[in-house]
Amino acid sequence: MRRSTYFLPTLKETPAEAQIASHRLMLRAGMIRQSASGIYTWLPLGWRVLKKIEQIVREEQDAAGAQELLMPTIQSADIWKESGRYEAYGKEMLRFNDRHDREMLYGPTNEELITQIFRDNAKSYRELPKILYHIQWKFRDEVRPRFGIMRGREFLMKDSYSFDLDFEGAKRSYEKMFNAYLKTFKRMGLTAVPMAADSGAIGGNLTHEFHVLAETGESGVFYDVAYDELAAKDAIDLEALSKLYAVTDEKHDPNDPNCPPPERLKSARGIEVGHIFYFGTKYSKAMGAVVAGPDGNPVPVEMGSYGIGVSRLMGAIIEAYHDDKGIMWPEAVAPFKVGLINLKTGDAACDKVCEDMYRTLSEQGVEVLYDDRDDRAGVKFADMDLIGLPWQLVAGPKGVANGIVELKNRQTGDKQELSVEAALALLTA
Numbered sequence: 077m078r079r080s081t082y083f084l085p086t087l088k089e090t091p092a093e094a095q096i097a098s099h100r101l102m103l104r105a106g107m108i109r110q111s112a113s114g115i116y117t118w119l120p121l122g123w124r125v126l127k128k129i130e131q132i133v134r135e136e137q138d139a140a141g142a143q144e145l146l147m148p149t150i151q152s153a154d155i156w157k158e159s160g161r162y163e164a165y166g167k168e169m170l171r172f173n174d175r176h177d178r179e180m181l182y183g184p185t186n187e188e189l190i191t192q193i194f195r196d197n198a199k200s201y202r203e204l205p206k207i208l209y210h211i212q213w214k215f216r217d218e219v220r221p222r223f224g225i226m227r228g229r230e231f232l233m234k235d236s237y238s239f240d241l242d243f244e245g246a247k248r249s250y251e252k253m254f255n256a257y258l259k260t261f262k263r264m265g266l267t268a269v270p271m272a273a274d275s276g277a278i279g280g281n282l283t284h285e286f287h288v289l290a291e292t293g294e295s296g297v298f299y300d301v302a303y304d305e306l307a308a309k310d311a312i313d314l315e316a317l318s319k320l321y322a323v324t325d326e327k328h329d330p331n332d333p334n335c336p337p338p339e340r341l342k343s344a345r346g347i348e349v350g351h352i353f354y355f356g357t358k359y360s361k362a363m364g365a366v367v368a369g370p371d372g373n374p375v376p377v378e379m380g381s382y383g384i385g386v387s388r389l390m391g392a393i394i395e396a397y398h399d400d401k402g403i404m405w406p407e408a409v410a411p412f413k414v415g416l417i418n419l420k421t422g423d424a425a426c427d428k429v430c431e432d433m434y435r436t437l438s439e440q441g442v443e444v445l446y447d448d449r450d451d452r453a454g455v456k457f458a459d460m461d462l463i464g465l466p467w468q469l470v471a472g473p474k475g476v477a478n479g480i481v482e483l484k485n486r487q488t489g490d491k492q493e494l495s496v497e498a499a500l501a502l503l504t505a
């Protein structure tokens with residue numbers, strides 16, 4: 077992509093309305109713009125990152141055996157009346173009537189709709205177990221939308237739903253998702269701590285929230301220091317992990333036998349990036365989602381639901397990866413891998429080297445943003461640091477005369493002077 081043609085409105089000034097780093101940086105880096113309170117347009121740079129995050133979430137769901145489908149954003153109120161949540165959901169639900177005066181709503185979550193789909197299409201226990209998921213926009217009319225996309229009104233969620241014949245099966249599904257979540261967040265460079273939590277409006281009796289620790293997090297959490305050692309390991313020891321004390325502040329109880337002594341108890345702030353629930357037959361009974369069991373008798377299916385805040389994750393990643401100059405994307409979710417800076421656009425030798433490198437990298441499938449603008453070097457450096465691509469490849473007249481370019485790692489700040497060939501070899505390795 078050529079910077080000269082790319083729609084990337086970066087800002088020098090810090091927007092006054094943004095209170096936390098990720099919100100400020102997403103605005104300044106030209107990734108999002110607010111369209112109404114808690115509702116955002118994703119500009120090309122932000123949209124690229126959102127798709128990368130979404131793809132990692134998708135791959136780990138698929139690897140766990142979940143199957144992707146797509147349910148609509150708009151739902152009929154009827155199914156929510158069946159489950160009993162239509163009244164209970166309150167003002168967070170955006171409700172409206174269509175031209176035939178039928179009551180409709182913009183889905184805040186999809187337990188009802190998926191239960192209806194399952195009920196109408198699955199008949200026998202032989203079709204179990206199943207985990208179905210989609211990645212779809214949700215709307216919740218939050219009282220206090222804030223921190224940009226972190227707590228939006230419209231946001232992108234991955235939501236999965238599991239169907240099993242009995243509790244044992246449901247527990248296996250829950251564990252599959254639990255594991256998939258740890259892997260998913262790890263691939264994005266995040267350590268998410270699973271916390272025993274309250275089930276709130278979704279209901280049920282087994283539930284975990286996944287929190288990325290950050291000072292700007294909205295939730296208070298308490299956990300055993302042993303968690304930090306466990307999380308640093310590559311293979312996740314679920315057994316050991318599930319024994320550790322880790323809870324949200326509503327659940328924290330110093331008198332709990334599992335609560336470690338004060339010197340081993342950490343108190344921190346967390347960003348909730350995922351939330352999983354086992355709720356048994358709550359919806360299947362209310363909505364008649366039954367299958368014929370092995371003996372032919374009807375059995376209401378055991379269910380769970382599993383959410384990831386896909387758009388919120390972007391905020392969490394930026395909170396974890398930034399400095400005073402801007403964002404420092406982990407490679408797995410970076411909008412481009414390389415930012416190519418031509419220090420003297422218009423200089424025949426610089427232009428030639430840059431064009432050649434741009435072509436070679438692109439042909440090799442490396443995503444490059446080429447700053448080919450006729451602008452000052454300082455502007456280009458500042459912009460590149462702000463948008464935070466993992467590698468900066470810099471070509472100026474002096475180096476180019478000797479066949480040398482500079483390669484900078486945005487996270488470590490390390491700079492190397494290399495031949496063009498060596499730099500390209502490193503970036504395509």
Ligand code: P5A
Binds near residue numbers: 184
């Ligand atoms: C689980 C999947 C549910 O809705 N039903 C389907 C269950 N859970 S949840 O905790 O309410 O939401 C799942 C995740 O969505 C993110 N999230 C939000 N992200 C941005 N803005 C919001 N207003 C918002 N509300 C929820 C969170 O990451 C949450 O864990």
